[in-house]
Amino acid sequence: xxxxxxxxxxxxxxxxxxxxxxxxxxxxxxxxxxxxxxxxxxxxxxxxxxxxxxxxxxxxxxxxxxxxxxxxxxxxxxxxxxxxxxxxxxxxxxxxxxxxxxxxxxxxxxxxxxxxxxxxxxxxxxxxxxxxxxxxxxxxxxxxxxxxxxxxxxxxxxxxxxxxxxxxxxxxxxxxxxxxxxxxxxxxxxxxx
Numbered sequence: 770x771x772x773x774x775x776x777x778x779x780x781x782x783x784x785x786x787x788x789x790x791x792x793x794x795x796x797x798x799x800x801x802x803x804x805x806x807x808x809x810x811x812x813x814x815x816x817x818x819x820x821x822x823x824x825x826x827x828x829x830x831x832x833x834x835x836x837x838x839x840x841x842x843x844x845x846x847x848x849x850x851x852x853x854x855x856x857x858x859x860x861x862x863x864x865x866x867x868x869x870x871x872x873x874x875x876x877x878x879x880x881x882x883x884x885x886x887x888x889x890x891x892x893x894x895x896x897x898x899x900x901x902x903x904x905x906x907x908x909x910x911x912x913x914x915x916x917x918x919x920x921x922x923x924x925x926x927x928x929x930x931x932x933x934x935x936x937x938x939x940x941x942x943x944x945x946x947x948x949x950x951x952x953x954x955x956x957x958x959x960x961x962x
Contacts, residue, residue, distance in 0.1 A: 795933050796882075796889045802856045803891040805901075813897040815888055815907045820854045828859055840867060858884045862910040865917050878921035884914035885934075892941070899943025912938060916947045928959035 802818035827850060834843035844867055850860045865880035888911035892901070903912050915938040922931035935949040935956070 795930065795937065796886045798890045799883075799886050801887045801890050803858065803887050805891045805893065805897075811900055812905065813892070813901045813908075814905045815858070815891055815901075815911060817858070817907060818854070818856050821857050821859075824850055824854065824857060824860070828857075828863070831860075831863060835863070835867070843867065856887055858887050858914065859910040861887070862914045862917070865914060865921075869917060869921065874921045874924040878918055878925065881914040881918035881921060884911060885918055887911075888914070889937075896940055899940060901941040902944065903942050903946035908942075912942055912947055915941070916949065919949075919952065923956060923959075928956045932956050 802820070804816040805813055806816050807813050827846065831843050831846050831850075834840075834846065844864065847860050847864050847867075850857055851864070854860075861880045861884035865877045865884065868874075868877035868880060888908075901908050901912070903909060915934055919931040919934040919938070922928070922934060932953050935953045938947065938949045939945060939953070
């Protein structure tokens with residue numbers, strides 16, 4: 770039965786059903802304290818749990834460590850933060866960035882992917898109509914994680930899946946702030962997995 774559901778989800782995504790994009794085919798819904806809300810201006814934003822908001826100073830300190838080249842210390846701190854709160858999208862994003870810089874694309878994909886799943890789970894099942902704006906600080910790390918995951922998938926020889934992630938990113942932020950459209954055009958012609 771589980772295989773059928775997975776297959777059915779992929780068919781819904783491919784046919785334009787599900788969330789209106791490829792989300793069902795590439796992300797899993799995870800229990801999460803991350804929520805979303807529609808603002809009066811029509812834009813959607815992620816609402817992070819209180820525990821994540823309390824980590825802001827710690828995450829700023831980690832960014833300072835990264836900027837100073839203290840990568841090992843930053844990784845230890847980030848690991849501690851995600852042990853304390855698995856819903857810390859920014860911490861997963863930063864771990865993904867560090868792993869990507871070290872060319873550990875599998876590990877980077879894991880962190881970026883987990884961040885995407887946390888954010889995707891928080892979004893309404895009908896989608897957000899491209900109105901998850903990058904201009905809102907609470908959304909940035911989810912959107913950056915989606916782009917990071919796509920780059921990892923491409924590096925791992927999975928350009929078709931990378932394109933699905935980029936299409937999902939476009940369904941979230943139609944303004945295409947992170948340039949998913951040109952990458953979709955470029956990567957769509959690459960050989961399949």
